[in-house]
Amino acid sequence: MTGPAIVDRFKTGLWYENPGLVQLLGLCPLLAVTSTFVNGLGLGVATLSVLVVSNALVSATRRFLRSEIRIPIYVLIIASLVTCTELVFKAWFPELDRALGIFIPLIVTNCAIVARAELFASRNPIGSSIVDGLVMGTGFAVLLMAIGAFRELVATAWLLAILPPGAFFSLALAIAAKNVIDRRREDQRANTRSPRPQSLKRQVR
Amino acid sequence: MADSSILRGGVTLAAIAAICTALVAFTYQLTDERIAANEQAWLEQSLQPALAGLFFDSGVSESVVTIPAPHELPGSEDAIIYRVYSGESPVAALFVVSARDGYAGAIKMLVGVGIDGTVTGVHILAHRETPGLGDRIESSKSDWVKHFDGRSLTNPDAEGWKIRRDGGEFDQLTGASVTPRAVVKAVKETLQYFDANADNIFAAPADQADEVEE
Numbered sequence: 001m002t003g004p005a006i007v008d009r010f011k012t013g014l015w016y017e018n019p020g021l022v023q024l025l026g027l028c029p030l031l032a033v034t035s036t037f038v039n040g041l042g043l044g045v046a047t048l049s050v051l052v053v054s055n056a057l058v059s060a061t062r063r064f065l066r067s068e069i070r071i072p073i074y075v076l077i078i079a080s081l082v083t084c085t086e087l088v089f090k091a092w093f094p095e096l097d098r099a100l101g102i103f104i105p106l107i108v109t110n111c112a113i114v115a116r117a118e119l120f121a122s123r124n125p126i127g128s129s130i131v132d133g134l135v136m137g138t139g140f141a142v143l144l145m146a147i148g149a150f151r152e153l154v155a156t157a158w159l160l161a162i163l164p165p166g167a168f169f170s171l172a173l174a175i176a177a178k179n180v181i182d183r184r185r186e187d188q189r190a191n192t193r194s195p196r197p198q199s200l201k202r203q204v205r
Numbered sequence: 206m207a208d209s210s211i212l213r214g215g216v217t218l219a220a221i222a223a224i225c226t227a228l229v230a231f232t233y234q235l236t237d238e239r240i241a242a243n244e245q246a247w248l249e250q251s252l253q254p255a256l257a258g259l260f261f262d263s264g265v266s267e268s269v270v271t272i273p274a275p276h277e278l279p280g281s282e283d284a285i286i287y288r289v290y291s292g293e294s295p296v297a298a299l300f301v302v303s304a305r306d307g308y309a310g311a312i313k314m315l316v317g318v319g320i321d322g323t324v325t326g327v328h329i330l331a332h333r334e335t336p337g338l339g340d341r342i343e344s345s346k347s348d349w350v351k352h353f354d355g356r357s358l359t360n361p362d363a364e365g366w367k368i369r370r371d372g373g374e375f376d377q378l379t380g381a382s383v384t385p386r387a388v389v390k391a392v393k394e395t396l397q398y399f400d401a402n403a404d405n406i407f408a409a410p411a412d413q414a415d416e417v418e419e
Contacts, residue, residue, distance in 0.1 A: 032336060061221060069214045073221050080225035084232040091236035094243040101340065102309075102333055164337070 006131055013135025020143040020171075021178050025112035030144060031167040033103050040148025042096040043103055044141025046089065048134070050081045051113050055133035057081075058121040065122055074117045082108040112140060147174060248315065248330060252287060252299055255317035255326035257354060261289045261296045269412045278302050278398050279391040280311065286406060295320050295407040298399060301330070304391035308383045309333040312342070316353075316395045320403070323357040327392055332384075339384035349378060349385070358396050366393040 019025045026047070033039045057077045058065075065073060086104045089097040097104065107113070116136055121129040147170045154170075155162035161170065252265040268288040278284040280303035287299040297319045303311040312332040317325035327350045334340050341347040352375060358366075367373025368386050375389050399406070 064217045064221075066210075066214060066217075069218050072218060076218075076222055076225045080229050083229050087232050087236040087240065090243065091239035094247065098247075102336060 009128075009131055009135045010138070013132075013137075013139040014142060015139075015178075017136075018139040018143060018178075019112040019115075019136050020140055021175055023112070023115070025115055026110040026140060027171070029103050029106060029110060030140075030147070031164070031171065033100060034144055034147040034151060034167055034170070035162055036152045037145055037149040038096070039099055040144035040146075041141070042089075042093070042100050043107075044137075044144040046085050046100075046104055047107055047110060047113070047144075048137030048141050050078065050085055050107055051116060051137040051140075052130055052133035053081050054078050054113055055116055055121040055129040056126055058117040059124060059126040059129035062122050070118075070122065074114050078113055078117070079108050112136065143174065147171060150174075244331075248301065251315050251328045251330065255299055255315050255328050256289060256297055257317075257326050259289070259296055259319060259325055261291045265289060265299070267411075270406065270409045271412055277394075277401075279304055279394045280313075281305060288407060288411075297325055298403075298406055300395050300399075302391055302395055304387040306383075306390070307332060307334055307387045308339050308381070309335070312384070312387060312391070314388065314391065316392055318396060318399045321357070322396065322400055322403075323355055323360075324353045324392065324396070327353045327388075329388075334384045335381060338378065338381035341378045341381070342384055342388055347378075349376065350388075352376065353392055356392075358393075358400055366390075 013019075015021075017023060020027070020030050029043055029047070033043045054074075054077050058074065061073065061077075082105060085107065086097075089100075089104055116132060120132045124132070147167070150173075151161045151166055151170050155166075158166075160166050249266050256265070266287055268290070270286045270288065272278065272284040272286065274281055274283050276284055278300060282303065285301040287301075288295060289297045289299065297317055300316045300318065301313070302316060303313045305311050310333045312334070313330040315326075315328040315330055317327070319325045329343050329350065332340070332342065334342065341349055344350050361374045364372065365374040366389060368375045368377040368382055368389055370377050370382050371386065373389070375385065377385050
């Protein structure tokens with residue numbers, strides 16, 4: 001993969017196909033642990049590392065993957081990696097492990113990981129699969145941190161933000177903000193190309 | 206051939222399972238010692254708060270007794286007892302026990318019992334209860350465990366050592382009665398053990414030096 005292609009992949013993971021904002025995958029941990037920035041960071045980094053290694057392993061074993069046994073193999077790989085991640089957190093980040101509690105082992109249920117294994121890593125060479133894990137994981141981690149930071153900051157003025165419903169509101173705001181920005185950009189592009197009447201504008205999906 | 210394809214699938218699966226198991230085993234080897242040390246540090250941090258309002262001048266973790274399983278305390282692992290003294294006279298005992306009948310595995314906890322048989326503090330060390338429901342037994346999530354402070358086998362009596370739903374005196378946590386029921390039972394059993402064995406606990410010789418690090 002060349003440099004510009006990697007930059008392009010990062011744009012995809014962070015923005016155009018962000019696992020949380022666009023694909024709406026892994027919402028359970030996203031909603032549950034984002035009460036603070038540090039929790040978001042911890043779970044984000046844990047998910048990111050599982051995603052990178054699982055993509056690498058799935059890609060490395062992809063020639064043995066046949067359709068009948070691919071799902072059990074994903075499950076095996078992801079479950080082992082999550083167990084290892086949990087042990088690493090317990091050994092080196094005990095405070096974070098206590099704060100995140102059961103959500104570290106629950107990374108195993110994050111469908112973003114199995115989705116990338118199925119959609120990308122099982123069909124692409126190991127290098128680009130690692131990049132894919134990196135960009136998708138980063139997209140997810142950045143979103144977790146952003147929502148965590150937002151909720152923590154807003155909570156002083158608006159207590160609801162830190163309570164469970166605040167997670168839903170914050171995620172909804174984040175998705176709405178992304179759509180607004182996308183629409184603005186689309187408008188600008190349409191205007192600079194050919195200034196036409198407003199009615200011909202293309203709608204965002 | 207159908208047969209050979211099944212065989213090949215099985216062999217592939219077995220090979221990958223073996224690799225994954227090796228990976229987990231290796232990580233376990235690598236982290237085992239650190240995790241044990243972290244848990245010990247967390248336990249020692251929790252000892253002091255479980256002795257609320259007591260005067261003692263011995264180091265909290267100086268005098269340790271390990272009761273090998275099986276024993277009458279709650280939990281299937283070896284139970285650990287920290288003995289606390291003021292001068293020569295015993296003040297309290299701290300029990301590391303686990304409630305086995307929680308919603309999701311054992312609830313590891315610390316129960317402090319004063320020499321007069323009252324609870325000096327309960328602290329939850331590790332659990333896997335449901336976030337938002339059962340995890341309110343943690344002192345960082347709610348002050349539910351504080352209800353045990355100052356209780357003893359006569360306050361309330363045996364009938365009262367249950368959650369409200371079962372006719373006792375302890376609050377259940379809305380939506381999660383299994384978890385508090387298990388904790389109440391474990392605290393009660395610890396008190397009963399203390400009641401029956403207090404003299405033996407303080408008379409037993411302390412564990413050898415490897416436990417006493419400070």
